[in-house]
Amino acid sequence: MRLIVAGAGGRMGRALVRAIAEEPETELAGAFEREGSDVLGRDAGELAGVGPLGITVTDDPLSLVVHAEGALDFTIPAATVALSELCAQARIVHVVGTTGLAAADLARLDAAARHATVIRSGNMSLGVNLLAGLARQAARALGPDWDVEIVEMHHRAKVDAPSGTALLLGEAVAEGRAISLADHSVRSRDGHVGARPEGTIGFATLRGGTVVGDHTVILAGPGERVELGHRAEDRMIFARGAVKAALWGRGRKPGLYGMADVLGLAD
Numbered sequence: 001m002r003l004i005v006a007g008a009g010g011r012m013g014r015a016l017v018r019a020i021a022e023e024p025e026t027e028l029a030g031a032f033e034r035e036g037s038d039v040l041g042r043d044a045g046e047l048a049g050v051g052p053l054g055i056t057v058t059d060d061p062l063s064l065v066v067h068a069e070g071a072l073d074f075t076i077p078a079a080t081v082a083l084s085e086l087c088a089q090a091r092i093v094h095v096v097g098t099t100g101l102a103a104a105d106l107a108r109l110d111a112a113a114r115h116a117t118v119i120r121s122g123n124m125s126l127g128v129n130l131l132a133g134l135a136r137q138a139a140r141a142l143g144p145d146w147d148v149e150i151v152e153m154h155h156r157a158k159v160d161a162p163s164g165t166a167l168l169l170g171e172a173v174a175e176g177r178a179i180s181l182a183d184h185s186v187r188s189r190d191g192h193v194g195a196r197p198e199g200t201i202g203f204a205t206l207r208g209g210t211v212v213g214d215h216t217v218i219l220a221g222p223g224e225r226v227e228l229g230h231r232a233e234d235r236m237i238f239a240r241g242a243v244k245a246a247l248w249g250r251g252r253k254p255g256l257y258g259m260a261d262v263l264g265l266a267d
């Protein structure tokens, strides 16, 4: 499968190039970055540490999508929305790992998914998607007098909060309780905020160092506590998940899919 990588100079972009190189069923067909990036003109394989691949980083995604079957995109929301329109025009698979998307961005991805196969997830690892199922099950079994708090820690360069994964886990808990996350989430606390309202789902964000991604779902009940967690140790777990998603999406009818669909974990 001929794949292009968006944001090829980024932390995930480089991991994606490595994951494509190690998967016999995929080939790197192009790599791009934002206009003015320092890595324009560099070989994407050299940037990723796998040796030259003969693919020069460009700033022109349009010239790449026409020769590709899929795009792997872990960038920023504005770039992801723009690429979704190109992938829809070219009818190629768009794998979206970018987090921090606003409601308006998600609406534009929905529109693109009428024409292209879009696979989006705040976390492309097997472990986190398994954890989401466990969190859903625990929330369903334990009921609203068990308080749920979701704690995440990431490296100091991460720009969005809460993480896409924390929100994915929050959605899983909300589904387990048959409630809407938007109506029950508490995203910050500061000052005299009063006692915890029953049934809310709290989020706490930590940032520092080089942490790849730690997530814990805490269910705190009367006199006892259940903690379900995941620690990412290597970005390749996300990159390999993205490549797997692209292969799964090849030839699939247009629509918006999640990683649980790819991994066969959807209820």
Ligand SMILES: NC(=O)C1=CN([C@@H]2O[C@H](COP(=O)(O)OP(=O)(O)OC[C@H]3O[C@@H](n4cnc5c(N)ncnc54)[C@H](OP(=O)(O)O)[C@@H]3O)[C@@H](O)[C@H]2O)C=CC1
Pocket (backbone or CB within 6 Å): 006, 007, 008, 009, 010, 011, 012, 013, 032, 033, 034, 035, 037, 038, 074, 075, 076, 078, 079, 096, 097, 098, 099, 100, 121, 122, 123, 124, 125, 164, 238
């Ligand atoms: N779903 C998942 O499993 C995972 C999701 N992520 C998410 O992926 C995203 C990227 O993370 P990470 O790799 O750490 O971040 P980085 O900042 O290292 O990488 C993002 C890259 O995108 C580039 N970029 C910015 N604008 C454009 C544009 N218009 N066109 C093409 N490229 C552009 C940036 O360039 P420059 O720096 O020069 O601006 C940068 O190289 C984040 O949203 C993160 O949360 C991360 C890991 C796993």
Ligand SMILES: O=C(O)C1=N[C@H](C(=O)O)C[C@H](O)C1
Pocket (backbone or CB within 6 Å): 099, 122, 123, 154, 158, 159, 162, 163, 164, 165, 166, 212, 213, 214, 232
């Ligand atoms: O920015 C990151 O690094 C990560 N982002 C994703 C998120 O927001 O959850 C996934 C992973 O935790 C790493």
